[in-house]
Amino acid sequence: MTPGLTRRLGTADAVVVGLSAMIxxxxxxxxxxxxxxxGSWLPVALALAGLVAYCNAISSARLAALYPSSGGTYVYGRERLGDLWGFSAGWGFVVGKTASCAAMALTFGAYVAPGHEKVFAVLAVAALTGLNLAGVQKSMPAARVIVAVVIVVLLAVVTAGMTGGGRSGGGTVPVDAWGVLQGAGLLFFAFAGYARIATLGEEVREPQRTIPRAVPIALGVTLVLYALVAFAVLGTLGPAQLAGSAAPLADTVTAAGASWLSGVVRAGAALATFGALLALILGVSRTTFAMSRGRHFPAVFDAVSERHGVPHRAELAVGVAVMVLVLLVDLRGAIGFSSFGVLVYYAIANASALTLGRRAVPAVGLAGCLLLAATLPRASVLAGLVVFAVGALVWAAGRPRHGRAAPPSRQAR
Known part of the structure; x- marks a missing residue:
């Protein structure tokens, strides 16, 4: 039997994992x-994204407390809805978030070394993979420092934007209800990090108590911070200038008359993407490990390091896959695709939570996920549908291999 992962993370550690993934x-x-x-309805779109994320967080926390195993919705969907649904959740998470890892790595490279993005992106992925291989507990100090620094930088942007003398007329952006929903769907990309807490279920102490506490705390802190930033950048740049900005936070402090902060903001952005990449690689590797243990992925990744207590083969595989994507593909337009995959992932989580009773929250979450996914840019929706269709074919082709052969989950008793 494959040995279990080591439970080292407390509530504060779990909150840091979620914050570093979202912020x-x-x-x-x-x-x-x-x-x-x-357009100017950006705060409304943010509120809608936050509402859907809150419902998802509550559903995920309830399920994670009941099934404190690595894998998140891959485990919940399989246990509550059936094997195909669990596989679909895991498939969407691994494929979509591997692409997100590459996008975050490229963003990091663009901030620290414009013109040499790919080289520095690969170096960042290699460094974080090595850090995670040394044990998740050794990555927590780094995550704490990153989260603290980024929060300070964002609060500096908020202060400059709300107190600075400069204001841009900026023009307007034509908006309708569909645009607000699409904006919410794109902003949902910013709230997806709390899934990392659930996917680390086997490495959290007292998961029945820790996970339901950590998820809402991480989400609440992030939502408040995002709202402050949204009002600051929108009020300073205006909707049209904000929409066309490649570095809106740096542009905000410059327009507010605090251009000396621009370099600090760019450094904070590089650090933030580095922290998000750290948590993303952790989450994708744990889901890969869980799907291998369930025999949906090759069994070779179903291994835990005796020395460090981490799924070392899964972590190496994810790290290599991300580095290959960084070298071969430009993933800067991946936000819509990633949002589609994550919204489907959480739709399955909410559907799973509906089977537990107290159905109002998961019902709102399920409807919200499906609505926001449908309003994303057409190319993202079509690409997402193709990916999930391919996943269903993979599941069907491997069905005789798994099913009954899959080991049972470690449900809390």
């Missing part, structure tokens, strides 16, 4: 495309 991915990447869709 950085979204606040530096998603606001501009969301403003292009939602």
């Amino acid at each position: 950085g991915a979204g606040v530096f990447a998603a606001f501009a495309p969301a403003a292009a869709a939602a």
